[in-house]
Amino acid sequence: MKILVPIKRVIDHNVKVRVKPDGSGVDLANVKMSMNPFDEISVEQAVRLKEAGVASEVIVVSIGVKQAQETLRTALAMGADRAILVLATEDVHDNIEPLDVAKILRKLAEDEGADLILTGKQAIDNDMNATGQMLSALLGWSQATFASKVEIENGTARVTREVDGGLQTVNVSLPSVISVDLRLNEPRYASLPNIMKAKKKPLAEMTLQDLGLALAPRLKVITTNEPVARAAGIQVASVAELVENLKQNGVLQ
Incomplete structure (x- = not known):
């Protein structure tokens, strides 16, 4: 079974995002970039499935700029077999x-003959949470979203999903697209020996023309703004004073 894992290069989750002065977008100058955290989880799950003998090959894919090579190398160091970079x-x-x-x-x-696609449920830069669902529709494959547990057996994926108020377990037939949530696993750190080995693993580059595709943007960013700053808090001396303050501010009736 081949597993395809899309990964995205995003601003590192520890970095404070800055908006450009003209509001046209986010400032990426001299900003640390890393793999989308949800995609780290999907890579880890794919590698675990291979280690368990369920999968035969794990292929990671990134779409965007040439700098995404380093993100793909990280995934290879985690245990993926080979990588594809689509220069878009x-x-x-x-x-x-x-x-x-x-x-x-x-x-x-379709070209790789993948049997399973594991995606992060969303990217932390735009929070779209749309690619996995769209991909499932385009391929005509089954899908399961927000996975917190994935088990593969006899051509079926048993997926536990995080839903409002609890968990839902579904069975989906393969091939399938599964988007993963935070509690599925704890991604491993790439060891130094594996980082060195990753440099020798295959990393193919291709263009949209190689795939016979072209981008067709449908969205336009009008403006980007910083979140509204929170008002400073106050200190109270007692519970009675706290309750009275909440009443005065309309929080309590």
């Missing part, structure tokens, strides 16, 4: 929209 733009500020990403992944999945 030269500008790090260009955002490849979910539908375009889904179309690219559909072509790669």
